Amino acid sequence: MSVTDAYGTTESQNSPKPTGPRRLATSIRDLTKEYVLKSETVRALRGVSFDVPEGDYVAIMGPSGSGKSTLLNMLGCLDKPTAGSLCLGDDDISKMTDDQLADIRSQRIGFVFQSYNLIQQLSVVENIQVPLYYQGKLGPKERQRAIELATRVGLGDRLDHRPNQLSGGQQQRVAIARSLVNDPFFVLADEPTGNLDSITTDEILAIFDQLNEEGRTIILVTHEDDVALRAKRIVRLKDGMLHTDEPVAESDREAMRERHARAVAELRARE
Numbered sequence: 001m002s003v004t005d006a007y008g009t010t011e012s013q014n015s016p017k018p019t020g021p022r023r024l025a026t027s028i029r030d031l032t033k034e035y036v037l038k039s040e041t042v043r044a045l046r047g048v049s050f051d052v053p054e055g056d057y058v059a060i061m062g063p064s065g066s067g068k069s070t071l072l073n074m075l076g077c078l079d080k081p082t083a084g085s086l087c088l089g090d091d092d093i094s095k096m097t098d099d100q101l102a103d104i105r106s107q108r109i110g111f112v113f114q115s116y117n118l119i120q121q122l123s124v125v126e127n128i129q130v131p132l133y134y135q136g137k138l139g140p141k142e143r144q145r146a147i148e149l150a151t152r153v154g155l156g157d158r159l160d161h162r163p164n165q166l167s168g169g170q171q172q173r174v175a176i177a178r179s180l181v182n183d184p185f186f187v188l189a190d191e192p193t194g195n196l197d198s199i200t201t202d203e204i205l206a207i208f209d210q211l212n213e214e215g216r217t218i219i220l221v222t223h224e225d226d227v228a229l230r231a232k233r234i235v236r237l238k239d240g241m242l243h244t245d246e247p248v249a250e251s252d253r254e255a256m257r258e259r260h261a262r263a264v265a266e267l268r269a270r271e
């Protein structure tokens, strides 16, 4: 299946990005998801609509049961909506076959999970290459790209280490590098700092800041206000509906970055 962008052009990994109006990384319209159980139907999403332009940095929040994981599953092409649409470029995932969903999931979505989800038997470089493996792309060029990404996230001196020889923060860096290897529509991060201490959380959020400054689109699910306030925009779900969708003022983002940096400096001084 070819993957086309919002202008109908087929994208390749290195295709130059056209200038002009901002393209959409994803467009969500009246997204509805119902789970049919024996005795009841759970309406997990009830008509959610919003767009994510390329280069945006969105935090998705909401109380337990509000539909965040359900939305994340669809953004990650792990599940299809009951009604409504979710477009990645011009492709609506609700119209895709399971095979097409699997292709787009492995080729154009970058996942970062709370629990890193690395393969213990593989080295840092090999873990970063895993999404390419599923496309049969494992030549020297791809290995070089994985090495560059490892170096990019500060693991240039850990290329042959296994996950169990790395700290939690280093493992999450591997996961971030892996998420970028396919030049994804967006990086989809599910509570990426949930298992990390505050120093490491700040380091990981700094990597996201940097990636976003370079134009990467980031969609992140979090329960933590401090993490959400590093994003450019916060979408809140409530009872399966979009409750609020608000930009984060640059001054608030900067204040949060400074607060994190101060906290890290204080912790380091105590060590």
Ligand SMILES: Nc1ncnc2c1ncn2[C@@H]1O[C@H](COP(=O)(O)OP(=O)(O)OP(=O)(O)O)[C@@H](O)[C@H]1O
Residues within 6 Å of the ligand: 035, 036, 037, 042, 043, 044, 062, 063, 064, 065, 066, 067, 068, 069, 070, 071
């Ligand atoms: N596979 C499923 N079958 C039936 N109901 C489900 C299923 N998955 C989720 N739900 C229900 O859909 C609603 C939304 O769940 P979801 O997991 O998306 O919420 P959430 O915001 O991610 O919650 P949390 O923050 O606790 O992870 C809940 O009422 C949940 O019980």
